[in-house]
Amino acid sequence: MARCGAFSDCGRLGGSASGGRMRCSGQWPRGVVGRIGVLMATGGSGPRLVLWDIDHTLIDGGKVSRRAYAAAFRQVAGRALEQPWQFDGRTELAAASEVLRLHGLSPEDGLLAAFLDLIVAELRQREAELAAEGRVLAGALEALTALGTMSDVRQSVLTGNLYTLAVLKMNVFGLADHVDFRVGAYGEDAYERIDLPARAFARTEEHLGRRHVGADTVIVGDTLRDVATARAAGARCVAVATGSTSAAALTAAGADVVLTDLADTEKVLSALLGGGPGRGSGG
Known part of the structure; x- marks a missing residue:
């Protein structure tokens, strides 16, 4: 593995159930280095807050x-x-x-x-x-790691999981280092998923000193509720057809970009850091 050398404030990326911070390994998975160079050479600025769904977007936890x-x-x-x-x-x-x-x-x-x-x-x-039964979905670690090198991008989760379970799952699969759990939104925050972005935005103001809004946010997920949530928040929506919802259904629901999976890191980064709502392209 190559050393990333770009985590100037790497400790800010992680979190734990107790509120402590965890440090990233500071390494890129194999094959990502060149892809980041390609994206950064295009000068894409993209959104500053990326909110990931967990189950069937980043991981598959089996039954x-x-x-x-x-x-x-x-x-x-x-x-x-x-x-x-x-x-x-x-x-x-x-x-x-x-x-x-x-x-x-x-x-x-x-x-x-x-x-x-x-x-x-x-x-x-x-x-x-x-x-033993679950797995990290293809490309998830690479995408999280690549975004983590970008100083103007903050990553967290917007998930139906309770906070404790979100942290547990991300830790089990070695992904927790890459997100700031303090500014996420969780399954105990609201009954309806569509109400979660407001909680995440409020937490960015509380913990980061800047309140993010839909216009500078991208929501990533695999269900129709993820798409509806992004649309209601005015956020860019990148949907992945890695769950039970088809790419056609995600497109029809209004996702800005629909990806088959996260395996192509360059394509994922382009989707995440592209234009605002309604300006994406499928892949």
């Missing part, structure tokens, strides 16, 4: 989260989880509430909070399973 939900439900309800449900970009608040309602249970009276606490506990117990 581990579903098993954690099933185990947590059995504890909180005293019976097996039977009705099927979909995450599809929902926040953890929304997904857990739906699971309870599908089984005739009300999320009120503390049941939802207890369920969420148990989900966290169950997934923590399954970290080894997550590492």
Whole structure:
């Protein structure tokens, strides 16, 4: 690996569940160095805040989260989880509430909070399973690393995961060094995903001293909810067809750029650092 030599304030990129900072390794994965040079030679300035979805955008966690939900439900309800449900970009608040309602249970009276606490506990117990069954999606590490060398770009996550689970998953797959968790938005911040960008923008003002807005933000995700969230926030949307939603559906929903995956780092960086909403191109 080549040393990046560009992380002048590398410690700012990371975070931990306790609020501490983690330092990046300062290395580029093989093959990225030349691609960054190509992009930077074009003089692209791009957005200053990049907010990544996690599941099926950066990682594939297999069925581990579903098993954690099933185990947590059995504890909180005293019976097996039977009705099927979909995450599809929902926040953890929304997904857990739906699971309870599908089984005739009300999320009120503390049941939802207890369920969420148990989900966290169950997934923590399954970290080894997550590492064994899951994987970083092709190109995700390269894209995160490349953006991390750009001093005018800040990266975080906009995810349906609870904060604790977002940090856990990113740590398990070695991606946590590359994002600033302080300015992200998480599954306990709002019931509807569409309300998450406002939380991230407020946190940029609190922690960075500058309030970002949609015009200087790009949201990256794999579901129709990711696209709708970006559109509502006035942010650029880069969608990846690495989940259950097709490229055609993501395009029809209004994504500025739709990528098959993140494997081509040069193409990913061009999409992320391109024009504002409505000025992208597919790939």
